[in-house]
Amino acid sequence: MNAPLDVVVMAAGKGTRMKSRTPKVLQRLAGRPLLHHVLDQAANLAARRVVVITGHGATEVEAACASGAGAGGTFDLKFALQQPQLGTGHAVQQALPLLAGDGTVVVLSGDVPLTRAATLRALVQAGGGERLALLTVRLADPSGYGRIVRAPDASVQRIVEHKDASDAERAITEIYSGIMAVPAPLLARWLARLTDDNAQHEYYLTDIVAMAAADGVPVVAHCIDDALQVAGVNSPVQLAELERAWQRREAVRLMEQGVRLADPARLDLRDDERSGARAELTCAQDVEIDVGCIFTGRVTLGEGARIGAYCCIANATIAAGAVIQPYTHIDGESRGVQVGEGARVGPYSRLRPGADLGREVHVGNFVEIKNSTLADGAKANHLAYLGDATVGERVNYGAGSITANYDGVNKHRTVIGPDVHVGSNCVLVAPVTIGAGGVVGAGSVVTHDAPPGVLTLGRGRQVSKTEWHRPAKKAP
Numbered sequence: 001m002n003a004p005l006d007v008v009v010m011a012a013g014k015g016t017r018m019k020s021r022t023p024k025v026l027q028r029l030a031g032r033p034l035l036h037h038v039l040d041q042a043a044n045l046a047a048r049r050v051v052v053i054t055g056h057g058a059t060e061v062e063a064a065c066a067s068g069a070g071a072g073g074t075f076d077l078k079f080a081l082q083q084p085q086l087g088t089g090h091a092v093q094q095a096l097p098l099l100a101g102d103g104t105v106v107v108l109s110g111d112v113p114l115t116r117a118a119t120l121r122a123l124v125q126a127g128g129g130e131r132l133a134l135l136t137v138r139l140a141d142p143s144g145y146g147r148i149v150r151a152p153d154a155s156v157q158r159i160v161e162h163k164d165a166s167d168a169e170r171a172i173t174e175i176y177s178g179i180m181a182v183p184a185p186l187l188a189r190w191l192a193r194l195t196d197d198n199a200q201h202e203y204y205l206t207d208i209v210a211m212a213a214a215d216g217v218p219v220v221a222h223c224i225d226d227a228l229q230v231a232g233v234n235s236p237v238q239l240a241e242l243e244r245a246w247q248r249r250e251a252v253r254l255m256e257q258g259v260r261l262a263d264p265a266r267l268d269l270r271d272d273e274r275s276g277a278r279a280e281l282t283c284a285q286d287v288e289i290d291v292g293c294i295f296t297g298r299v300t301l302g303e304g305a306r307i308g309a310y311c312c313i314a315n316a317t318i319a320a321g322a323v324i325q326p327y328t329h330i331d332g333e334s335r336g337v338q339v340g341e342g343a344r345v346g347p348y349s350r351l352r353p354g355a356d357l358g359r360e361v362h363v364g365n366f367v368e369i370k371n372s373t374l375a376d377g378a379k380a381n382h383l384a385y386l387g388d389a390t391v392g393e394r395v396n397y398g399a400g401s402i403t404a405n406y407d408g409v410n411k412h413r414t415v416i417g418p419d420v421h422v423g424s425n426c427v428l429v430a431p432v433t434i435g436a437g438g439v440v441g442a443g444s445v446v447t448h449d450a451p452p453g454v455l456t457l458g459r460g461r462q463v464s465k466t467e468w469h470r471p472a473k474k475a476p
């Protein structure tokens, strides 16, 4: 059972029906290229080596594997270019020189992302290092697939491709999934004997099944009943179907942990395409998530946290009891965002990298916060910007106020002491410090440090003129 295991991933196909410039195996499911999902499977199998068969878009496919693919796996990754593509058997022939020749070879498809690790382990076990093991499934509509042809004693004799099958064979509902485990020395022997004498004039990998039977090598069909695990992506419709299936699995997993989802069909977890960070939503007890939320990268929700409808949250930690109201956008990018216990954010707030909110902080509609710390109890409730700011406890930051943190060349810090009240529509021109307990009058442009405990005004003085008349309309 611990014989070395190598994986061949078929990824040379064009994917014409995707109608995309992107190679099919690089189309994304849950923010992650399909091929990476398959490489994850290889990692789960503790593969020794993985050979990816490339063809269409080979350069792009190789480049995409260089970054973050199969993270956590320790396998050795190689590529074999198949040019032209003469069939699945021809594809595996290209990989052969890169395989060690001992142990078991597992053949996977770069466009089949949802196979469970346990299924592949069971398949390898069924092969036992000496038999040919095929992953099969029964389909109500098996058309297009290779059919599993059995002898009267039910032993597997061969696979017949749909285009080569007789009417009687086409009535068989058990199909080959495209996934097999085969002893490496036998694979080499059988591949050498393939011909393209068939309806498609291709070298069929599936022809090795009849060779095994002829050589007296037992063929085992490991038949599963979950067709999703072997479903491939050929079109945008199928990609969307598998996306929903993947999301459904994640939603169920979260609900099983106690998370309350308003609608499991309207939740999305995604890898962060920018960093490759995995989709990882960690929830403490009694978390509630309303419909339409998208969680990207690593997000942690503390006990009792509530996420309102249609929030996009990436790379952030939301502490216990915090409430994120609808339509809020939080993106910590690589730095992260922290929302403190009992904080209230939204609706329509925007928290950017380095936003660090303390306990009971309130951030309201159309407030943008970047690279700023808001200490416990601070509030910025409406239409405001805080960038590169240190905001003290209980500060009230008025509607329409902004930090002018960028002089066109450098960024500067604004420090607002505890218990400061910044009136509405102020411009704090950084670098600037507002001393503790001070008040900045509405409409002020603050360019110099303000001492603590005083009223600071920086605006035109209001006048009311008594000797003034409204203009009257001139006679024509």
Ligand code: UD1
Residues within 6 Å of the ligand: 010, 011, 012, 013, 014, 053, 055, 082, 084, 085, 086, 087, 088, 089, 090, 091, 109, 110, 111, 144, 145, 146, 147, 159, 161, 175, 176, 177, 178, 203, 204, 205, 206, 232
């Ligand atoms: C194949 C199987 C069929 C099985 C079906 C499951 C063969 C001959 N048939 O059929 O029994 O039911 O998968 O989906 O194996 N590829 C290459 N190079 C090639 C041809 C294909 O890399 O020259 C790759 C494709 O990109 C794809 C995979 O191999 O990832 C399967 O190829 P595809 O053409 O989809 O095979 P099917 O005809 O569907």
Ligand code: CA
Residues within 6 Å of the ligand: 232
């Ligand atoms: Ca196919």
